[in-house]
Amino acid sequence: MSGQEFVRIGKRLFSEGLVGGNFGNISLRANEGFYITRTGAYLDVPGTPVLVPLKGSAPAGASSEYRVHQAIYQKTGYKAVVHAHPAHAVAASVALSRIVPVDSEGEMLCPVIPVVGGAPGTDELAENVAKALEERPLVIARGHGTFAAADDLDHAYLLTSLAEHSCRVLAYSGFFGGCRR
Amino acid sequence: MSGQEFVRIGKRLFSEGLVGGNFGNISLRANEGFYITRTGAYLDVPGTPVLVPLKGSAPAGASSEYRVHQAIYQKTGYKAVVHAHPAHAVAASVALSRIVPVDSEGEMLCPVIPVVGGAPGTDELAENVAKALEERPLVIARGHGTFAAADDLDHAYLLTSLAEHSCRVLAYSGFFGGCRR
Amino acid sequence: MSGQEFVRIGKRLFSEGLVGGNFGNISLRANEGFYITRTGAYLDVPGTPVLVPLKGSAPAGASSEYRVHQAIYQKTGYKAVVHAHPAHAVAASVALSRIVPVDSEGEMLCPVIPVVGGAPGTDELAENVAKALEERPLVIARGHGTFAAADDLDHAYLLTSLAEHSCRVLAYSGFFGGCRR
Amino acid sequence: MSGQEFVRIGKRLFSEGLVGGNFGNISLRANEGFYITRTGAYLDVPGTPVLVPLKGSAPAGASSEYRVHQAIYQKTGYKAVVHAHPAHAVAASVALSRIVPVDSEGEMLCPVIPVVGGAPGTDELAENVAKALEERPLVIARGHGTFAAADDLDHAYLLTSLAEHSCRVLAYSGFFGGCRR
Numbered sequence: 001m002s003g004q005e006f007v008r009i010g011k012r013l014f015s016e017g018l019v020g021g022n023f024g025n026i027s028l029r030a031n032e033g034f035y036i037t038r039t040g041a042y043l044d045v046p047g048t049p050v051l052v053p054l055k056g057s058a059p060a061g062a063s064s065e066y067r068v069h070q071a072i073y074q075k076t077g078y079k080a081v082v083h084a085h086p087a088h089a090v091a092a093s094v095a096l097s098r099i100v101p102v103d104s105e106g107e108m109l110c111p112v113i114p115v116v117g118g119a120p121g122t123d124e125l126a127e128n129v130a131k132a133l134e135e136r137p138l139v140i141a142r143g144h145g146t147f148a149a150a151d152d153l154d155h156a157y158l159l160t161s162l163a164e165h166s167c168r169v170l171a172y173s174g175f176f177g178g179c180r181r
Numbered sequence: 182m183s184g185q186e187f188v189r190i191g192k193r194l195f196s197e198g199l200v201g202g203n204f205g206n207i208s209l210r211a212n213e214g215f216y217i218t219r220t221g222a223y224l225d226v227p228g229t230p231v232l233v234p235l236k237g238s239a240p241a242g243a244s245s246e247y248r249v250h251q252a253i254y255q256k257t258g259y260k261a262v263v264h265a266h267p268a269h270a271v272a273a274s275v276a277l278s279r280i281v282p283v284d285s286e287g288e289m290l291c292p293v294i295p296v297v298g299g300a301p302g303t304d305e306l307a308e309n310v311a312k313a314l315e316e317r318p319l320v321i322a323r324g325h326g327t328f329a330a331a332d333d334l335d336h337a338y339l340l341t342s343l344a345e346h347s348c349r350v351l352a353y354s355g356f357f358g359g360c361r362r
Numbered sequence: 363m364s365g366q367e368f369v370r371i372g373k374r375l376f377s378e379g380l381v382g383g384n385f386g387n388i389s390l391r392a393n394e395g396f397y398i399t400r401t402g403a404y405l406d407v408p409g410t411p412v413l414v415p416l417k418g419s420a421p422a423g424a425s426s427e428y429r430v431h432q433a434i435y436q437k438t439g440y441k442a443v444v445h446a447h448p449a450h451a452v453a454a455s456v457a458l459s460r461i462v463p464v465d466s467e468g469e470m471l472c473p474v475i476p477v478v479g480g481a482p483g484t485d486e487l488a489e490n491v492a493k494a495l496e497e498r499p500l501v502i503a504r505g506h507g508t509f510a511a512a513d514d515l516d517h518a519y520l521l522t523s524l525a526e527h528s529c530r531v532l533a534y535s536g537f538f539g540g541c542r543r
Numbered sequence: 544m545s546g547q548e549f550v551r552i553g554k555r556l557f558s559e560g561l562v563g564g565n566f567g568n569i570s571l572r573a574n575e576g577f578y579i580t581r582t583g584a585y586l587d588v589p590g591t592p593v594l595v596p597l598k599g600s601a602p603a604g605a606s607s608e609y610r611v612h613q614a615i616y617q618k619t620g621y622k623a624v625v626h627a628h629p630a631h632a633v634a635a636s637v638a639l640s641r642i643v644p645v646d647s648e649g650e651m652l653c654p655v656i657p658v659v660g661g662a663p664g665t666d667e668l669a670e671n672v673a674k675a676l677e678e679r680p681l682v683i684a685r686g687h688g689t690f691a692a693a694d695d696l697d698h699a700y701l702l703t704s705l706a707e708h709s710c711r712v713l714a715y716s717g718f719f720g721g722c723r724r
Contacts (some may be wrong), residue, residue, distance in 0.1 A: 012223075016201050020559050021704035022697075023648065042555075085648070087708060091715030094645050102275050104301050104325040105204065105266070120647050143712070144647040154203075161202035165268060169324070172272030174358040177717040178540070193404075197382050277379040285482050285506040286385065286447070321404050336382075342383035346449060350505070353453030359721070374585075378563050466635050466663050466687040467566065467628070516565075523564035527630060531626070534634030536720040 003049050006035075009153045010043035013084055018160055019043050024084040024145065025063040027052075028072075028153060034073050036063050064121055068147065071123075071130035078133070078149035082156035085145040086164035088171050093140040093178040099167065102175065108165030110138045113163060117142050138163055185228050187216075190334045194265055199341055200224050205265040205326065206244040208233075208254075209334060215254050220244050245302055248326035249328065252304075252311035259330035260313070263337035266326040267345035269352050274321040276357040280348065283356065287347030293320045294344060298323050319344055365411050368397075371515045375446055379404050380522055386424040386446040386507065389414075389435075390511035390515060396435050398425050413534050426483055431508065433492035440495070442512035444518035447507040448526035455502040457538040461529065464537065468528030472500045475525060477503050500525055544570065546592050549578075552696045553586035556627055561703055562586050567627040567688065568606040570595075570616075571696060577616050577624075579606050607664055611690065614666075614673035621676070621692035625699035628688040629707035631714050636683040638719040642710065649709030653681045656706060660685050681706055 006026055011017050013026075024043050027036040035049035038061050050062040054073055057068040069081050092099050099113040106113075114132045116139055118125030129147045132139040138148045138159045148159035171177050187207055194200050205224050207216040209270035216230035219242050231243040235254055239247040250262050253255075272282050278292040287294075295313045297320055299306030310328045319329045319340045329340035352358050368388055375381050375388075386405050389398040395475055397411035400423050412424040421430040431443050456460050461475040466532055468475075478495045480487030491509045494501035500510045500521045510521035533539050551570055566697075567586050570579040572724050578592035581604050593605040597616055601609040612624050635642050644654040649656075657675045659682055661668030672690045675682035680701045681691045691702035714720050 014558075015195075020708055023704075060715075083324075085646075085708065087711040088715055090708075091712045095716040102324055103266075103271055104322070106322070108301070122633045122649070123221075133715075141647070143645055143650070149557055156201045165201055165204075165266065165271075168268040169272045169275060171715055172269055172352055172358050174697060175275040177715050178359050178721050192466060196376075225516070230385075283505055284447075284452055287502070289482070339383045342385075346382055346385075346447065348450075350450040350453045352458040353450055353533055353539050359540050377557075378560075416659075464686055465628075465633055466684070469686070470663070508593055520564045523566075527563055527566075527628065530630040531634045531637060532721050534631055535638040540721050 003046065004091070005153055006037060006046050006049055007044070008047070009082070009157050010037075010046050012157055013082070013160065014042075015045040015049070016161060018084045018086045018164055020085070024082075025065050025068040025069070026083070026153065027081045029073055029079040030132065034069060036066055039063050054065075054140055067121070067123060067126040068129050069125035072133055072147070072149055075130040076133055076149060078137070079151050080153045080156045082148050082153065082160050083145055084160045086160065088167040088169070089140055089146050089163045090143060090153075092167040092170060092176055093142045099140065099170070101166035101170065102173065103166050103169045105162055106169070109162055110166070111135065113140055114137055115140050115142050120144055184216075184227065186334055187218060187227050187230055188225075190263070190338050191218075191227050192340055194341065195223075195225040195265070197342060197345075199267045199345055201266070201267045205263075206246050206250070207264070207334065207337075208250040208262045210254055210260040215250060217244050217247055217250055248302065248304060248307040249310050253314055253328070253330055254292040256311040257314055257330060259318070260332050261330070261334045261337045263329050263334065263341050264326055265341045265350070267341065269353035270321055270327050270344045271324060272321045273348040273351060273357055274325075280321065280345035280351070282351065283354065284347050284350045286343055289352070290343055291317065291340065291347070293317070294319055294321055294347070296321050296323050301325055365408065367515055368399060368408045368411055369406070371444070372399075372408050374519055375444070375522065376404075376406040378523060380446045380448045380526055382447070386444075387427050387431070388445070388515065388518075389431040389443045391435055392509050396431060398428055398431055401425050416531040424529075429483065429485060429488040430491050433488035434495055434511055437492040438495055438511060438538055440499070441513050442511070442515045442518045444510050444515065444522050445507055446522045448522065448529070450529040451502055451508050451525045452505060454529040454532060454538055455498070455504045455506075462501065463528035463531070463532065464535065465531045466526050467524055468531070471524055472521065472528070473500070474500065475502055475528070477502050477504050481505055544588065546578075548696055549580060549592055550587070552700050553580075553589050555700055556625070556703065557585075557587040559704060559707075561627045561629045561707055563611055563628070565627075568608050568612070569626070569696065569699075570609075570612040570624045571648045572616055572622040577612060579609055579612055582606050610664065610666060610669040611672050614669035615676055619676055619692060621680070622694050623692070623696045623699045625691050625696065625703050626688055627703045629703065629710070631710040632689050632706045633684055633686060633711040635713060635719055636685045636687075642683065642713070643699040644709035644713065645711050645716065646712045648705055649712070652705055653679065653702065653709070655679070656681055656683055656709070658683050658685050663687055667689070678695070
């Protein structure tokens with residue numbers, strides 16, 4: 001596991017502004033479980049990923065968000081997961097109970113983006129996200145961020161980019177935000 | 182066809198935030214038809230463009246949006262087309278039936294930006310876009326993205342950049358968006 | 363005149379999003395007049411600047427905006443001018459007749475940013491901008507862009523960056539934009 | 544003191560848009576006081592930091608904001624301070640008397656972000672910021688910018704990134720801004 005693919009996808013996520021700081025994490029299914037980015041890693045310089053078993057606790061160094069990834073790989077057949085914190089998608093998840101894109105790509109590829117609850121790091125969040133991904137490849141944890149699942153890292157990144165694009169279009173055209181006060 | 186020009190323009194589109202993920206596509210007229218970016222390609226690392234004939238179906242690998250480019254080259258004398266998904270321009274096309282820039286460059290270079298309908302990949306979209314470009318070099322497909330046509334790739338990119346700039350100025354100064362709820 | 367300083371400042375303007383496409387231009391006073399970026403140049407790869415005399419017409423290749431720069435060097439003692447199109451500053455100039463920053467840096471360095479009229483390329487714009495710069499180092503041409511003058515290119519760039527920052531703070535905190543419809 | 548760490552963190556702050564121009568400054572505690580970026584330095588190319596004693600005036604070349612950093616190191620045990628001007632955080636500090644994040648990371652890591660007054664460069668600002676940081680690691684000087692303190696530069700940068708993210712989510716979901724006029 002060289003991690004070169006993690007670097008390539010991490011740099012794309014960073015340069016598009018889909019993550020900032022050391023937020024977000026990436027994983028890829030392996031024979032023996034899945035590889036995930038390290039806890040606290042910057043996704044554009046992620047270092048060596050950590051191998052986590054499909055069940056049970058993770059070794060030291062794995063992202064603290066490993067439970068969500070583990071639950072996804074247990075419940076679905078997906079091979080790659082990208083978790084990011086794109087600001088418009090997070091804002092949409094705070095303002096709306098479910099997100100219905102009005103741009104063409106959103107309408108085609110994710111006509112409804114479900115919003116689920118659960119605090120970061122909890123089994124509740126892991127279950128809610130994995131359950132939602134059994135039906136659709138993209139979900140937003142309310143106030144937290146996107147989880148996108150696919151057969152490879154590129155497609156999980158692309159769903160993440162799409163989620164933010166769809167939410168930017170919704171925000172700019174006035175479907176949420178604006179005048180709460 | 183080395184594709185170096187596609188890389189140069191693709192990188193500019195990406196670094197300005199006019200496209201994200203693998204959205205958007207670029208084409209250049211040739212003697213035998215036109216070269217277009219590959220389906221699913223990232224515009225900043227587009228790989229080798231695909232030659233598409235001026236009539237009839239495209240070879241495998243060509244962007245699925247080739248029908249629009251083909252219709253443009255059939256109906257007009259333009260030599261280059263850039264299709265992008267700039268978020269403020271897409272939002273403006275959702276909120277407004279036609280776009281009238283209030284910034285100086287928009288007023289000079291594209292005083293009216295028409296908005297046309299049609300689902301991505303359909304002949305309807307291809308016809309609507311090509312027809313609009315017979316009158317003006319820039320059009321927005323509603324909820325989808327910009328199509329800009331010019332004599333070279335640089336000028337098609339510049340019209341794309343201008344479209345987003347004009348729509349950002351409209352959005353920030355309150356001409357659309359804001360308070361739909 | 364190597365133009366290395368133009369490249370350095372041009373790249374900073376571009377990477378901060380203060381210009382897009384081939385908009386904006388930069389000039390530096392010389393013994394015999396002033397050096398200005400070429401017409402149509404991308405500011406991040408500007409090529410060799412063109413020497414323009416302090417009076418009279420410019421040689422082919424000079425930015426079409428040279429009249430404004432010429433008027434500034436005639437009327438003031440400044441040595442460097444940066445003209446850019448930052449989107450929030452342009453939007454503020456459309457929405458407000460003069461701009462009063464509410465951030466600390468704006469309050470200290472440009473407590474009032476005047477907005478002047480005049481179409482791009484006209485003597486009217488050149489006179490209005492130069493006249494405003496006799497009193498303050500920063501002005502916005504309505505719907506067009508910023509003109510900042512200083513003793514060197516760095517400080518002219520910094521005033522440009524400040525103008526956009528101040529206008530972003532005004533926009534985000536609700537002083538303009540929002541609810542025109 | 545090689546300053547390599549200052550460059551690395553400065554580049555991250557710049558590429559995320561948390562500072563622009565030559566705004567912001569960074570410091571790191573040393574045995575004999577603290578190292579701080581130079582006055583007027585661009586944080587992405589900061590040059591050699593300047594050593595400032597824990598009490599008394601700073602040598603020529605030190606950031607004019609050194610008083611705030613000095614007060615923080617006097618009153619707290621923190622080892623690193625990052626001061627930045629992220630536009631949404633500054634706008635939030637203008638619009639709100641204290642900031643309560645609604646995103647998960649904000650809720651966990653800085654559930655309340657205090658806003659304090661005081662003009663840049665004054666002892667009043669230095670005292671207000673240092674006092675606030677005795678209770679929480681992150682504070683915003685009204686209309687001016689963030690001050691984040693931590694055990695190392697990475698964590699001070701991460702708090703800065705988080706502040707802007709939380710304020711972007713608040714702005715986009717309508718908790719401030721919008722419709723002041």
